[in-house]
Amino acid sequence: MKSTLIVSAVQQPCNKDRQTNFDLSVAQIHAAAAEHADLVVLPELHLDPYFCQNEDYHHFDLAQAVPGPTTEVLAALAKKLQIVIVSTLFEKRASGLYHNTAVVFDKDGSIAGKYRKMHIPDDPGFYEKYYFTPGDLGFNPINTSIGKLGILICWDQWFPEAARLMALAGAEILIYPTAIGWDVKDTDEEQQRQLDAWITIQRSHAVANGIPVISCNRIGFEQAPDSDNGIHFWGNSFIAGPQGEIITRADKSDTNLLTCSLDCARTERVRQIWPYLRDRRIDAYNDLTKRFID
Numbered sequence: 001m002k003s004t005l006i007v008s009a010v011q012q013p014c015n016k017d018r019q020t021n022f023d024l025s026v027a028q029i030h031a032a033a034a035e036h037a038d039l040v041v042l043p044e045l046h047l048d049p050y051f052c053q054n055e056d057y058h059h060f061d062l063a064q065a066v067p068g069p070t071t072e073v074l075a076a077l078a079k080k081l082q083i084v085i086v087s088t089l090f091e092k093r094a095s096g097l098y099h100n101t102a103v104v105f106d107k108d109g110s111i112a113g114k115y116r117k118m119h120i121p122d123d124p125g126f127y128e129k130y131y132f133t134p135g136d137l138g139f140n141p142i143n144t145s146i147g148k149l150g151i152l153i154c155w156d157q158w159f160p161e162a163a164r165l166m167a168l169a170g171a172e173i174l175i176y177p178t179a180i181g182w183d184v185k186d187t188d189e190e191q192q193r194q195l196d197a198w199i200t201i202q203r204s205h206a207v208a209n210g211i212p213v214i215s216c217n218r219i220g221f222e223q224a225p226d227s228d229n230g231i232h233f234w235g236n237s238f239i240a241g242p243q244g245e246i247i248t249r250a251d252k253s254d255t256n257l258l259t260c261s262l263d264c265a266r267t268e269r270v271r272q273i274w275p276y277l278r279d280r281r282i283d284a285y286n287d288l289t290k291r292f293i294d
Contacts, residue, residue: 004261005146007173008032008040011237011256013220014179015049018062022047022070025087026077028257033081035259038146041086043218043237044154044179045100048090050231053224055130063092066103066114079109084144088153088177090131091116100132102151102177104142113142117153118162125183125224125231128155139165147172147264150211154178157202157215161288167209168277172267174205178217181233195234195252203244210271212247212262213240219253242270 010028014021025046032040047070051059064070070089078085084106091101091114100117116135120128139162141148150171156162157176166174180198182191199215206213219235238249239260250256271277287293 002038002146003264005039005173005264006035006037006259006261007214007239008035008037008257008259009214009216009237009239009250010040010042010046011217011219011235011250011254011258012043012046013233013255014043014046014218015220015222018047022073024255026073028255029077029081029083029085031257032259033083035257037083037259039084039086039149039173041175041177041214041216042088043216044088044177045090046088046177046218049222050179050218050233052128052131053125053222053231054226055127056225059131060092060098063090063098066091066101067111071103071105071111074103075105075109075111078105078107082107084112084146084149086149086151086175086177093133097133098131099135100128100153101135102153102175104144104149104151106144108145112144113140115140115142115151115153117156119155119159121155125229139169141166141169141171150174152176154180157198157205160201160205160208163205163209167211171209172211172264173262174202174209174211174213176202176213176215178215178237179233180217181222181231184221184230184232191234195236198234199236199238202238203240203246206240206242207244207274208276210242210274210276211267212242213244215239219255242267243274 150166
């Protein structure tokens, strides 16, 4: 990894048609490159409105192969701008087999690797189990020209085991493309509790593993089909350092390109001061592989 990385997170609405959403993503990638970013992260499933608010087999038509038409465009863009891009797509692996997949493009235009979302939610308004097969690529960082990237997706961000395994495998940054928001029926107090929990859990992954975190969310209201309900995507994308300190953060409603520098040498210093990996009691953790201890 370079001694200093310039990284960007794109916070954008995704509630328009695919071409409009993609054009905005591409414009933000250009803007990140203009700020000399080495890395730019896009929100989860940034091509389309969040189709998982209901179960409708017609939505499978949105899926595409990886490699495919979108990866071809992003690969060429990564090469042209000399920037690493993280994009999350609805992957059609085969008929009846689909994944929520992050694709990482290196500066030479190659696909450096993929990560398929491991934890798949099934909650009101988030019916992802209908669409996505759980990932089968494990918690393995993706090697790029700027270092090892630990990509995890949205619901994955709540699980400390996923972050730890990425860190143990050598991830130098944890990256969370996200599509998360409030139910319109949530009270203001409940909304604040949810947002605080979301930020806190991800900052804790930075602290517990001594590495930076990039969390990239969408914004805007998206109406649920055939309902007066919907999701207010809460934005608040942020980049945190290896002690969980917030370096830069967006608000809840504005399109934003967060860009900052990460001092990679500082990660090593933090890990020397707070040697969690040294002091882990791996001899006493066998029960973590159990669903529950009765």
